[in-house]
Amino acid sequence: MIFTIMHITFHYVAERGIERPKIPVTLSYKGIKIQTLALLDSGSDLTILPIDIAEALGMDISGKTQETKGIGGAIDTVLETITIGVGKDGKFDIIPKMSVRINKTKQSPIRDMLLGRIPFFDHFIIEFDEHAKTVTLRKKRM
């Protein structure tokens, strides 16, 4: 049986006439915090953090590089962990030490944070309503 203990709906974010399922997140790394928009990307296996944000947070990008493939080609990534907070209207959830892959390829046309299925989608039931241009996150408890 699944109990829903948190339920938040976000409106898509308009970018040059295209509305996208981006949600506000708070990223914390060793005492430094940044808020940003992250794209919910069910087509991505992994959660990707752009190097710009990683450097702004003072993250260590010297770890072992792994090639990660995507539709535009391949990028070099480094595995790290970060605390991520999600929520609004008084409802928040914190995911401590969430694995992210830092995109070290600065020439990449994708400069957004991508919330892929691993591990972010493990924490929520996520519902995309393309017609209403909203995305709803439900925190589940088994």
Add this chain to the structure above:
Amino acid sequence: MENEYEWILHNSNVIEQISEKWVIVIDNKIVSVGNNLKQMMEDFRKDHPKEVPFVLRVPEEGFMIV
């Protein structure tokens, strides 16, 4: 966070004029624009040591497949 997020949702036309650059928003105002987010954050923290900035970058025009 909610104030900046709501401001960004309702002021996309303002932010879109800043093409493909990083933007820092605090207290519903754009306080920094540039290409080097790391340097922008270092400068931001000198004047706002305790505040949590909202950073974003408007992508290029056109559809994306990610």
